């Protein structure tokens with residue numbers, strides 16, 4: 001059995017203090033051809049600016065700038081020259097320790113964060129748990145959010161109406177579908193986000209494990225649905241600390257560390273290199289699957 005989420009497993013994936021940094025593996029080379037790629041990521045840099053004002057707000061920083069005063073900020077280089085592509089119909093898993101840049105990469109591919117340098121090219125309609133989860137309005141009911149989410153993803157009102165029952169059945173929320181989403185548990189919230197995301201006929205599906213929480217029964221159905229989507233030649237970018245899930249679903253794995261791409265290639269080999277680096281045993285792969 002595989003699981004979508006293993007956030008509680010990350011405790012097993014801590015590096016030993018003082019362990020050396022991983023070296024960029026020699027086999028990491030820029031993609032030779034972008035032909036047939038659904039996602040092209042070329043020398044991608046993302047730098048966050050963290051404002052260091054006493055009252056640390058964007059408004060304060062803007063007021064200072066308008067007054068011609070110097071604005072103090074610190075730069076966090078979350079991604080530093082990442083290059084790889086994802087071929088149509090393939091699944092690429094993204095792994096790495098806390099703070100490696102995985103979520104930043106997902107947000108950039110989803111179009112939420114603009115590149116500071118480099119380029120991202122997307123060929124197809126992207127559906128992402130990130131964007132949809134963020135788009136939900138917790139004052140509205142699940143039903144209303146499904147309609148809004150569907151329209152935002154480019155479906156017509158009629159298409160949303162036609163798909164509504166399927167989306168609601170998959171999320172399996174019972175009467176809660178007509179309750180405001182602020183009354184939902186985080187698992188219920190994620191189930192609806194997942195259900196909406198996978199029913200939008202995405203060409204490219206971006207899944208960040210943080211939003212794919214759910215109970216074991218739902219995870220089983222979610223895994224089946226993902227396998228089904230992949231069967232329809234869907235392209236997937238999947239972030240997870242659950243290396244079992246990553247190996248099960250991915251055609252290729254990318255290992256990020258402190259914003260750099262360390263290794264890219266065969267899922268088993270890259271996961272093993274990552275585990276060797278973390279110096280944790282194979283048990284961590286097995287444990288997250290239960």
Ligand SMILES: Nc1ncnc2c1ncn2[C@@H]1O[C@H](COP(=O)(O)OP(=O)(O)OP(=O)(O)O)[C@@H](O)[C@H]1O
Nearest residue numbers: 048050076078096097098099100101102103104105
């Ligand atoms: N909004 C932000 N503003 C400033 N720095 C940020 C912001 N979001 C992330 N960072 C920084 O960027 C780096 C990469 O963070 P990111 O969340 O992408 O890592 P991650 O691999 O997803 O980590 P995790 O496994 O803990 O979720 C970290 O140093 C983090 O502190």
